[in-house]
Amino acid sequence: MSSPSPSEAAYDRMRLRQWSRGRARSAGVDRRDLLRLITAASLAAPLLPAGAPAARAAVAPAGIVKPLPPEVFTVRGTNAETNFAALRGTGLLTPADRFFVRNHTATPLIDAADWRLTVWGDGLEGGPVDFTYEALRALPSVSRTAFVECAGNGRSFFTSQQGQQVSGTAWTLGAIGTARWHGVRLAEVLRAAGIGRRAVDVLPRGLDAEVVSDGTNLGRVRRPLPVAKALDDVILAYEMNGEPLPRDHGAPVRLIVPSWVGIANIKWVGDIEVSAEPLLTPWNTGLYRLFGPGHPPEGSAPLTRQTLKSAFELAPGASFAARRRHLLTGRSWSGGAPVRRVEVSTDGGAVWRRARLRDEPRAGSWVRWTADWVPRTTGPGVLLARATDRSGRTQPVTAAHNTQGYLFDAVVRHPVTVV
Incomplete structure (x- = not known):
């Protein structure tokens, strides 16, 4: 959060x-x-x-x-x-x-x-x-x-x-x-x-x-x-x-x-x-507080600011042709501070590289970004995107669990297929 x-x-x-x-x-x-x-x-x-x-x-x-x-x-x-x-x-x-x-x-x-x-x-x-x-x-x-x-x-x-x-x-x-x-x-x-x-x-x-x-x-x-x-x-x-x-x-x-x-x-x-x-x-009270392990029995304080997220502008399971250049696009946002940096991984998280920001980062808004990708081998794959905002916060690998599923902020695994 x-x-x-x-x-x-x-x-x-x-x-x-x-x-x-x-x-x-x-x-x-x-x-x-x-x-x-x-x-x-x-x-x-x-x-x-x-x-x-x-x-x-x-x-x-x-x-x-x-x-x-x-x-x-x-x-x-x-x-x-x-x-x-x-x-x-x-x-x-x-x-x-x-x-x-x-x-x-x-x-x-x-x-x-x-x-x-x-x-x-x-x-x-x-x-x-x-x-x-x-x-x-x-x-x-x-x-x-x-x-x-x-x-x-x-x-x-x-x-x-x-x-x-x-x-x-x-x-x-x-x-x-x-x-x-x-x-x-x-x-x-x-x-x-x-x-x-x-x-x-x-x-x-x-x-x-x-x-x-x-x-x-x-x-x-x-x-x-x-x-x-x-x-x-x-x-x-x-x-x-x-x-x-x-x-x-x-x-x-x-x-x-x-x-x-x-x-x-x-x-x-x-x-x-x-x-x-x-x-x-x-x-x-019962809604829009965090409950579960690590939180008080009566729940956390009421939720206020949103958390940090990134998303690809892609359908799940989208197909890409191998050995051709593709332009990946997406958006990142944070309720805590303007987004400072977005990184993309096309190999499941082994290597990360900077995406290009298309908008001036501003508080309360998202930024659009792009990244080039030339997939080399065919088969299933996973795309990842993670943002860092100006407060220094970066999307984690795992989101802190709570029973009502609020404020998920982990890097989302986006499945694709290379043909």
Whole structure:
């Protein structure tokens, strides 16, 4: 996992202590249900390996609005993973029609003209404040290029590469996309609503349907941010790549929390609670913490920054002609610091050589890279790519195991065939 900033690390330690000592308020779900969720989270369930057959669809399944052609997406339950080969040639930004979809339930259809954002809570100096869509757009705006990535991206490799059981959606590496987001700083909205000095947590809540897990209603998706983060680089986005937000990606307004795990980037935001006391929800207690050997019984502190990864823009098992020059392409990214270097191995890790970076490395975004390859012998092979970021962190050979399969950061073995 990438190292958080000192303020984030201090917040994490404080929140973990507050949770374990029962000093945080449960926002919208019974504490006994949270404890039951944590017990379940500490147990790993069998996960299908990455090579197992996955459901595919030529049209969107129930719950997702946009088409999901099988050459672009692999459908995984209520979610759609981008096939990395489909990103080749798309540029730095991921087109909306190729951007992965992570839904807990189904995409809601919300009319921007009827939408309201309510900011409320005992962390405000006054009472609740409402913002219409037009009022939000009238505020000073900003643009940020940032990736959004599910915390479980790469989860299936815990099983297929490391032989470890984990639970959750069997993502490979396609639960990520980078876009140019345009909107208003969350800090601008909070200050306009009268955020006070007593505020400690900011809790955005989505307008998608309530989530029911094992018979327990967990409510709508919501996850608190520390005030320091909420007042920093977070935006309420209403445009994606120069167009109004698509429905599957949070229309009319969503949160963008640069470099943090995807769950922090709440879609279809409908209200924001500003609290004078720490808040707990299922998404920062039983979910989106690390459980298992090496972690406290109540789990790690809530996940914040994303980790380091690399991926080839190739289908698994792709074929290459022997004794001909081929151009390998891929992308690398880190939530901790801009990527500094990418290395590629075409012989299973015996020899590594530098790839050529195609983009200026920037915080919160990925870099595209290329490498030439002339395979000499026919037969099966393995391609590897590993990144190093400016913090000095390099992708390891093995990822640290946790029962829910979060933050897989090891070098991924990409099988190919030379003919």
